[in-house]
Amino acid sequence: MDTVFRGAQVADGTGDPVTRHDVGVSDGRIAAITDAGTLTGRRIIDAGDLVLAPGFIDMHSHSDLQVLANPEHLAKVSQGVTTEVLGQDGLSYAPVDDTTLAALRQQLTGWNDDPAGFDWNWRSVGEYLDRLDEGIAVNAAYLIPQGSVRMLAVGWNDRRASDAEMAKMKEIIATGMAEGAMGMSSGLTYTPGMYAETAELVELCEVVGALGGFYSPHHRSYGKGALEAFAEMIDVSSQSGCPLHLAHATMNFSVNKGKAPQLLHLLDTALANGGDITLDTYPYLPGATYLSALLPSWATEGGLEPTLARLSDVDTREKIRVAIEETGSDGAHGVPIDWDCIEINGVREARNNHLVGFTVAVSAQSAGTTPAELFFDTLIAERLGTSCLMHVGHEENVQAIMRHRTHTGGSDGLLVGSRPHPRAWGTFPRYLARYVRDLGVLELAECVAHLTGRAARRLRLTDRGLVREGYAADLVLFDPESIQDTATFDDPRQQAAGIPYVFVNGIAALDDGRPTGALAGHSVRNPRSKR
Secondary structure: EEEEEEEEEEEEOOOOOOEEEEEEEOEEEEEEEEEEOOOOOEEEOOOOEEEEEEEEEEEEEOOOOOHHHHOOOHHHHHEEEEEEEEEOOOOOOOOHHHHHHHHHHHHOOHOOOOOOOOOOOOOOOHHHHHHHOOOOEEEEEEEEEEHHHHHOOOOOOOOOOOOOHHHHHHHHHHHHHOOOOEEEEEEEEOOOOOHOOOOHHHHHHHHHHHOOOEEEEOOOOOOOHHHHHHHHHHHEEEEOOOEEEEEEOOOOOOHHHHOOHHHHHHHHHHHHHHEEEEEEEEOOOOOEEEEHHHOHHHHHOOOHHHHHHHHOOOOHHHHHHHHHHHHHOOHHHHOOHHHHHHEEEEOOOHHHHHOOEEEEEEEHHHHHOHHHHHHHHHHHOOOOOEEEOOOOOHHHHHHHHHHOOOOEEEOOEEEOOOOOOHHHHHHHHHHHHHHHHHOOOHHHHHHHHOOOOOHHHOOOOOOOOOOOOOOEEEEEEEEEOEEEEEOOOOOOOOOOEOOOOEEEEOOEEEOOEEEOOHHHOOOOOOOOOOO
């Protein structure tokens, strides 16, 4: 054996009770699981009272660029993540052409940065996955982003796709699936993906489902109309026959306080009727996005320059203000914005650093202006490259949803900006510290199953997500008594406590608490792909 974890408490990812075993690893695979104290190997790690679990699977990650720009990827390695799902919320960098890539680099700066000197040497899904295979710290799956596909076929305008454009989108999606994508994502509060009607989504999902993929939508509202938005996605899945994975399935904003049981009833009814549905959540109350996402969709039609022109026009600014502050814009989930809940946490221009860590309301008061005017002026000065936190969650909803039998974990974490949301560094240890050990919302073995085996089933990974002989040696060893998320909103880039070992494909990425810099990860592809 290359490595033996001796006498570990094994939480195998199925949800079955924890049992004590030796686990041996050879050639990147789990080679043996035996009674404690019976295996020998070149390296022995005495587990003692530590728990050995499958590596955690981040079902909703925004590491699309940072996993390449900073491939050691400590944010995920240090919290026990060994596989993550990229291409989320309908917006990412493959497939693209030169025009859409330039637009996406601008639009997604607040999510992913736009690193100077970065080599954009891909355009297709397959080329992007090949780039990942050149060396990354964790494994990565990819979803075809429906908004990016719409850019390629339709552009940035709010209109119905023509028959020819529908055919082109279907062809793009089929190609991406054949090249290795696991499914398709949508961002239905982000332009231009939000311009797709239900019927368009059904047609696209028919292609995805037929090719063995699943649909992961950020649906049309997490605020006013959230239940209706969830119902629409369930209907898309039912009509198309495509399995559904509900992205960051939260019930946020004041209008949804205490409404998680209604969402779960909707979900259980669909499951009882034969639906194939799962979901992910993050264990925090605030959400995060780019600041311009709060704009109404009509204000962003056409892309960057038309948007900036509207923000610079006095009369149009007032129309936007009314939509955001009084009626509730579609970009802001139909809820009038409370500027005390919107905190700027990342800027691209150094001259705007003074805004970071403060709500729009506080910064506006300090500047002697109104929150709306500060919002507009900041977007113009930043060319929309600002990120924000939205303090809109409810603890009772978070706990109720994470108990559901279809639940998996997703960080939804942004890795860039002055003060990124701490979920990028703390999601998985936080589940085990706060919601298992401290609050008892989930039992340990059950929680591990949420974060590993269930996620692997959704991804159709037949050799990951469980501690089982023959499976890939993606493993995390943690102390259930001391595991702790240490990342905070004030200091978010902090390595978790109580996770001394993380192995990716049998290679130590975290060894006795120290990052090794190993790049043992690679793309994980649709089993039906040509490669």
